Amino acid sequence: MKAHARYRASWRAVLTLLPAAVLVVTSHAWGPPVAAAASAPAGADDAYDGSDMWLRYPPVEDPGLRDRYRESATSIVVENAGQNPVHRHTRNLRMEPGAREKLVATSLEAARDELDRGLDGLLDRDVPVTERPGEPVPDGAVVVGTPGSSPLVRESVPAADLAGVGEEGYVVRSVTRGEGGYTVVAGNTEVGALYGTYAFLRLVQTRKPVTDLDISESPKIRNRHLNNWETVRLYAGNNADGTGGLNGENGSVFNFAATGPSAGRNLPVVLDRYIVVARALASTGINGITVNLVNADNVYLTDAYIEQEAALADALRPYGVTIALSINYTAPTDPRFAPDTLTEAQLDPYGDAFRGWWNRRARTIQQAVPDFTGFTVKANSEGQPGPQDFGYDHGDGANGIGAALEPLGMTVYWRTFVYDADVDSDRLKRAYLEFGPIDDEVQEDGSEGRVAENVFLQTKNGPLDFQAREPVHPMFGRMENTNQALELQITQEYTGQNTMLAYLGPMWQEVLRTDTYATDEDGGLLEHRRVGDIVDGTAQGHPDTAIVGVANLGNAANLTGHHFSQANLYAFGRMAWDWTQDSGRLADDWVRMTWSNEGPVADTVVRMMTGSWEALAGYQTPLGIGHQFAADVHYDPYPSQWFVRDDWSPVYYNRADSAGLGYDRSPTGSNLAAQYFPVLRERYSDIRTTPEDLLMWFHHVPWGHRMESGRTFWEELVGRYQTGVQYVTWMREAWDSLEPSIGARRFAEVREKLAAHEADARNWRDTCVDYWREFSGRPMPVDQGPASASVVVNGQEHGGFDLSEDSYTIPVPAGASPEITEVRTRDPRARHEIVSQAAGVPGRAVVKVTGTSPFGPLVKNYVFEMVPGTQ
Numbered sequence: 001m002k003a004h005a006r007y008r009a010s011w012r013a014v015l016t017l018l019p020a021a022v023l024v025v026t027s028h029a030w031g032p033p034v035a036a037a038a039s040a041p042a043g044a045d046d047a048y049d050g051s052d053m054w055l056r057y058p059p060v061e062d063p064g065l066r067d068r069y070r071e072s073a074t075s076i077v078v079e080n081a082g083q084n085p086v087h088r089h090t091r092n093l094r095m096e097p098g099a100r101e102k103l104v105a106t107s108l109e110a111a112r113d114e115l116d117r118g119l120d121g122l123l124d125r126d127v128p129v130t131e132r133p134g135e136p137v138p139d140g141a142v143v144v145g146t147p148g149s150s151p152l153v154r155e156s157v158p159a160a161d162l163a164g165v166g167e168e169g170y171v172v173r174s175v176t177r178g179e180g181g182y183t184v185v186a187g188n189t190e191v192g193a194l195y196g197t198y199a200f201l202r203l204v205q206t207r208k209p210v211t212d213l214d215i216s217e218s219p220k221i222r223n224r225h226l227n228n229w230e231t232v233r234l235y236a237g238n239n240a241d242g243t244g245g246l247n248g249e250n251g252s253v254f255n256f257a258a259t260g261p262s263a264g265r266n267l268p269v270v271l272d273r274y275i276v277v278a279r280a281l282a283s284t285g286i287n288g289i290t291v292n293l294v295n296a297d298n299v300y301l302t303d304a305y306i307e308q309e310a311a312l313a314d315a316l317r318p319y320g321v322t323i324a325l326s327i328n329y330t331a332p333t334d335p336r337f338a339p340d341t342l343t344e345a346q347l348d349p350y351g352d353a354f355r356g357w358w359n360r361r362a363r364t365i366q367q368a369v370p371d372f373t374g375f376t377v378k379a380n381s382e383g384q385p386g387p388q389d390f391g392y393d394h395g396d397g398a399n400g401i402g403a404a405l406e407p408l409g410m411t412v413y414w415r416t417f418v419y420d421a422d423v424d425s426d427r428l429k430r431a432y433l434e435f436g437p438i439d440d441e442v443q444e445d446g447s448e449g450r451v452a453e454n455v456f457l458q459t460k461n462g463p464l465d466f467q468a469r470e471p472v473h474p475m476f477g478r479m480e481n482t483n484q485a486l487e488l489q490i491t492q493e494y495t496g497q498n499t500m501l502a503y504l505g506p507m508w509q510e511v512l513r514t515d516t517y518a519t520d521e522d523g524g525l526l527e528h529r530r531v532g533d534i535v536d537g538t539a540q541g542h543p544d545t546a547i548v549g550v551a552n553l554g555n556a557a558n559l560t561g562h563h564f565s566q567a568n569l570y571a572f573g574r575m576a577w578d579w580t581q582d583s584g585r586l587a588d589d590w591v592r593m594t595w596s597n598e599g600p601v602a603d604t605v606v607r608m609m610t611g612s613w614e615a616l617a618g619y620q621t622p623l624g625i626g627h628q629f630a631a632d633v634h635y636d637p638y639p640s641q642w643f644v645r646d647d648w649s650p651v652y653y654n655r656a657d658s659a660g661l662g663y664d665r666s667p668t669g670s671n672l673a674a675q676y677f678p679v680l681r682e683r684y685s686d687i688r689t690t691p692e693d694l695l696m697w698f699h700h701v702p703w704g705h706r707m708e709s710g711r712t713f714w715e716e717l718v719g720r721y722q723t724g725v726q727y728v729t730w731m732r733e734a735w736d737s738l739e740p741s742i743g744a745r746r747f748a749e750v751r752e753k754l755a756a757h758e759a760d761a762r763n764w765r766d767t768c769v770d771y772w773r774e775f776s777g778r779p780m781p782v783d784q785g786p787a788s789a790s791v792v793v794n795g796q797e798h799g800g801f802d803l804s805e806d807s808y809t810i811p812v813p814a815g816a817s818p819e820i821t822e823v824r825t826r827d828p829r830a831r832h833e834i835v836s837q838a839a840g841v842p843g844r845a846v847v848k849v850t851g852t853s854p855f856g857p858l859v860k861n862y863v864f865e866m867v868p869g870t871q
Helices: 002-015 061-073 107-123 149-157 159-163 190-205 260-265 274-285 305-320 351-369 394-408 427-441 503-510 531-535 567-577 583-594 599-620 648-654 676-684 690-697 712-739 743-776
Strands: 073-078 142-147 168-179 182-184 214-217 223-227 288-290 322-327 375-378 409-416 457-462 484-489 544-548 787-795 796-798 808-812 821-826 830-838 843-853 856-868
Touching: 061 107, 061 305, 073 107, 073 274, 107 142, 107 190, 107 274, 107 305, 142 149, 142 190, 149 484, 168 190, 182 190, 190 214, 190 274, 190 531, 190 583, 223 567, 274 305, 274 567, 274 830, 305 322, 305 351, 305 375, 351 394, 394 427, 394 457, 394 690, 457 544, 484 503, 484 531, 503 531, 503 567, 583 599, 599 712, 599 743, 599 856, 676 690, 690 743, 712 743, 712 843, 712 856, 787 808, 787 843, 787 856, 821 843
Parallel strands: 073 142, 142 182, 223 288, 223 544, 288 322, 322 375, 375 409, 409 457, 457 484, 484 544, 808 856
Antiparallel strands: 168 182, 168 214, 787 796, 787 821, 830 843, 843 856
């Protein structure tokens, strides 16, 4: 592992090979020029640290547009904003000294304050707020409320219109009155009105029209939750590498046991960042968070911690965010709960002792947190105890805790991330083999499925472990009789952590839109059968629905460690609300709310984001080669590693040999393909019909296998690694071009990340390709990429360049000129620029070639060393 750390450092040093001219992109090298973009606002913007996330509300730049918005938002009217205070258990709940955020008592107060903050900032003037407008309502007013809180809302929006949006939905509508009118934001509940408030503000933030509005929205999925893993897979702490905290904090977003200088900042003291997080979650529609790690510490069930959790719940509640806890199956045996403890012999999930204990503990929590959601359980996985340790299966354990919680209206989220090696030699098959029979089991009343209705099986999007691209988990659609929650990973464990810019919205879009080809009991294809249809209950009529994201929040100034990681939290929330939304459009919204509304700037940043995930898959996991990470931190490549057990080891997944690469999961191998519905089963069983992006998940692919491009598998594989890196080079240069338009602090922080990103992407390419080449025995492909080129020096063409190399030697005869007189690109669409010529021999010249790929622009900087020689 130390050797790989050295590689990482050395590859970052590679960038020093490039002259300064190459490190700044020219305005014509990648697309629309950015030179005409407006400069960033002077002063405060240069110091801004990202701590408001996408809710910063800088003024609308265009004076004419700002004036039009001012006409549509002359005042804020929120009647009876304080009449329904939410429950507050903690008497001494308080903000930290010097806080800039504040506590609110109702969701309408939260809506009123957000409108006040947002419109004051966006319109660059004080927008008056009134509780009772009098008669008539001022033209241009923005009215927010529910039919119960506001006569204006009751008069403006028919009850039938609101009935269609449910408890959490909203209506945003322009009401015309003579030559004037006003805007009404209405919900059946105060939380619905709050969600509508953020939707209205988002229109202004992204410079959309706010006249002639008639918007009705409601969430497609009922439970839209985060799992907070505290410091495990945390890349957003405020220490140097983001994996922890300073000043007595552990780096987690919430303080329960901070020490030293931060001891006085533990709950029930509410920090500014808690309220920023609450506002951000509400702005996207996230309505729950499990506050502790799935490898649970029982301390969170103790009375002292429950009081702290109640304080956090009090602060989050006005924003529609409820809390839950992760639990350990054997918590009843913990002596910290004495005298109310159980023996291991009493951990029978059907026994009164076991169910009674969990009911009592849950009741204790509910007394302090009346809207407590329930428990998340990781059992019999990676060393965590569970029912199998006591002779029962997962269904028994889940139902035992579910029965204890059912009288309290609580829910169990039972994670299906299990991979007992005794179940099957192929790790990817094991979860379905354990849970499928429980779902199919026939009950005494003739129904199928043993899992209780207040239990969700929480399943990762793919059958392995949050890789950059996996096939969808075969359990989606197969669990017809069980409520199933989709688990996505927002924190970038395998997708670049806090170093790599990887926007994951396109990945989740691909997952949610994947056709499962699910069938009914007669074998006919369901009308609605995409993964999203399964998750939202449309496909199979599941009575409850849920989607869960493993959070990426910490105590870093920008809360996510990398400024662009905020976009992943934003996209998750918006897609959890409505999974059919386009990830590119969400990226555009986030960029305009976070960075700039200037067209060239916004377009460039969106373009960087939308290809970043595909590029990452290219240089990390191309063509379905999964889990090639060094086992400890899951960042650096280590394809040759065996670590502790087979299924934790890269060599188990790559199966590299002289014949080819990849794990055979077709009928000739482990037959994972058989776990899918018939259409996908047939597709994945045949190497000729398996999608190339999933090829090595299902097949041991021969090095000479002919790909759709016409290239061999070996050539295509190397090309994917190369283009992934070339996209990162383009991103880095594109970002450099935006320096005049981005505040100094955030620009510099992202620029530093992108430099490290590029070097580490190169490390992935070269470490993996060099290892595969040992087995393939094939030469490195040349002149095959979109950025391939040859150059003419002294009348002689020089080509055959390996795109993985960083510099190339060209011999120049004595007395001959080293000038590059022509550049010939392989792809006629590619553009080139001679950045610098060698002044003599020896000397250095640089040529930039900008190519195109399906996921975006590519840049290859050719560094030519002109040396004495003959031709």
